[in-house]
Amino acid sequence: MKKEALVIPFSKLRIEDVPIVGGKNASLGEMYSNLTKKNIAIPNGFATTALAYNQFIKHNKIKNKIRQILKKHNVKNIKQLNIAGQLIRNLILKSKFPKEIEQEIIKHYKLLSKSYKTTNTDVAVRSSATAEDLPDASFAGQQETYLNIKGEKQLLIACKKCIASLFTNRAIFYRETKKFNHFDVALSIGIQKMVRSDKASSGVMFTIDTETGFKNAILINASLGLGENIVKGKVNPDEYIVFKQTLNNKKYTPILSKKIGNKKIKMIYNGNQVKDIKTTKTEQESIVLTNQEILTLAKWGKIIEDHYTKKRNKYTPMDIEWAKDGITKKLFIVQARPETVQSNKDLNKSIKYKLLQKGKIITTGSSVGNKIGQGKARIINNVKDISQIKTGEVLITPMTDPDWVPAMKKASAIVTNQGGRSCHAAIVSRELGIPCIVGTKDATTKIKNNQPITIDCASSEIGYVYNKLLKYNKQIINLKTIPKTKTQIMLNIGDPQTAFTYSSLPVKGVGLARLEFIINSHIQIHPLALIHFNKLKDKKTKQIIANITKDYKDKKEFFIDKLSQGVATIAAAFYPHDVIVRLSDFKSNEYANLIGGKQFEPIEHNPMLGWRGASRYYDKNYKNAFKLECLALKRARETIGLTNIKIMIPMCRTVEEGKKVLKEMKQNGLIQHKNNLQVYVMCELPSNVVLADQFLKIFDGFSIGSNDLTQTTLGLDRDSEIVSKLFNERNDAVKFMVSHAIKAAKKAKKKIGICGDAPSTYKEFATFLVKEGINSISLSPDAVIDTIKVVAKAEKN
16 A cells, blocks of 8 residues: 555656655656656656655654744744744754664665666655645745765755755745645655756756747746756746647647757756856857757657646646756656646636836846736845835845745735746746746846836736836736627737737737738848848948857858748747738838848838839849748748748739749749648739739739728828828728729639728728628737627627
8 A cells, every 4th residue: 555655666656646745756656657658758766655754753753843833933924934944944854764764765775776777876856745736736846856866875864854845934934825734744755866967958848838828839948957047047048939739740840939048057066065157158159959859858748748638637738847967968857747827727818918108118038927017126135135025016136946935925026137937936926926027137236126117028028127107907808708700800910929928819810920020020130131241341230240140150041040930939829720921021211220231222212112022022132032031931831830821922013023923932942832822912002903803813812901002092101291191091992992802802712801900990990891791800919809899790780
């Protein structure tokens, strides 16, 4: 009987054994017993049981002593908590193991060593509380882990330290807050074969996007050395995002993005202890994992998620720790537990935060939480000073670890200098439901103590700290009340950073993904400046480009890589629905504003009606830059596997011009109808409407651009303030054009949608489109819910 055992090997443990060995060790046993068969590498080990813990407490007669200490001290007072915690831990460390427990630990250690063909194998000694990792007990890192333990004597010392860690200050405070009886929780010790990640790398992996709850992404963080620096937020790690849906297709490499963190330190062994050392410049600038290693981990993560989903009979995304052994060069999974924040969200309820005012940005970092928070800044540099924080203040600190939780619970928001999206501050802030910005590098120096500030984590994956209290709006939407429509509702989007967030909206794909938005935010460099880098005339510009593209030997590859990742991220967010990507539609003055752009762009008096859209793509002065766009889209479709990407050509003035662009695309590997590639054209010029039947013979559909169609129909420059008052999409002439285009498309049996601003801005225009029989309406994100209601009403009438 397991309940009567003092020590149990991983091979005999299952997830049902949480009451006996805690969540961490039960999960290790579950995976070791079931998933090593599926070629997931998991180090072997064994665990002491709750019975062993209780016998230890009873043998040393310390239960009443612990009770008295807790009774004597008010542990909700941070200073009193420190005293109580230290007294209890000292009491445990002075105690001795009962002989039979000591013998069982040593016996299983010898068997483990023998299985790895050594006498005294290196092990990791991990704490696993029996109330740990439950839905209502999910705070990270309450107990301790001891690494690189070797030999029987050191092992027993580490085991006793693990027991003592059940009474760390943070664990005592947590149980008091949750109203758990301190003696209803026992401590199991996991002894696991050590992975020498101190000589390589380690990190964490989530099988769900931790910020948005997007289910089809796997997020991997990686840093050098032991993994504690990621969890404690002491380093800004690499971050990789992998798309789940095409992960098991051998044709594809579904890595959506790779961001290199600065990784300024790494944790290694120094004798029997660990220490942080500075990393070299090469280490800081190099990517930690290869593509193959990223995909291996992602596949393992998907297998683990599928196993637990089947086991629990409900969708169960996972929070996983991995390590790479620097000696064998092999990857291992060392821990896994169910993710407890995003997976428990009510999917029928959507809460949207939006700033209503502008302010001065003090600093930025990675956003956590999709919310807005504000209050007076409280700068605390050391955990011993956490009693200074008052309820409702914004905690500003270099980083946090589990000892900071009492202060974090009082904060309205958290901002740290260090850390990535899987560090302790990020994990706990999600659990507390407060916004957090990590990895700012300079928050504690840029922000002033007591300064009123606003924390915006709702706008994008970049978090902004503003210099005052700004007004904001909080909208709660019950998605169950949103009506279904026959007209396809799609989204206009340009920023990949918001794609996962907006994927929860009730839309059927993207009607307009603006390529120029991705170029402007993720690349910033004119493509011809990358192609002709050695011919750049301005030395300062050349140096700026060299710095931005330092990780790429081929500067053209920088453009292709960044653009393909941006497009793929948007396409993945809405997969398998169509994502219609409009080719770049910068005007010459906008292209000139890109880094290095002035050298390659003409000066036009009216760029709005000048060298833009289709006329660029086959032009000898730009076609080499257009080739980079094509190669990026080809990679997103054929390498990453997002075949739901469709392509749309803007500002196509003549049918002959359309044919030239299709020919240019074909030469660059984008062949219409091959691998289901559809090519649409923007209907935004009178010529598109008048010759609609001819355009629709060579293209797969129309998307009406109401902004440019209004401009060209009414003969006014929409950039001109002088005539702006005449700009009106609801003008009868514009509506005539729209109506004619819809009729022509329906006659040709081709798709027609609209991606212009008119239906997002004017309810009556949306109603007009429904009456005309348009197939799809693509909207700005903030207009989706209200416009769906308008469309549904129009369809009924």
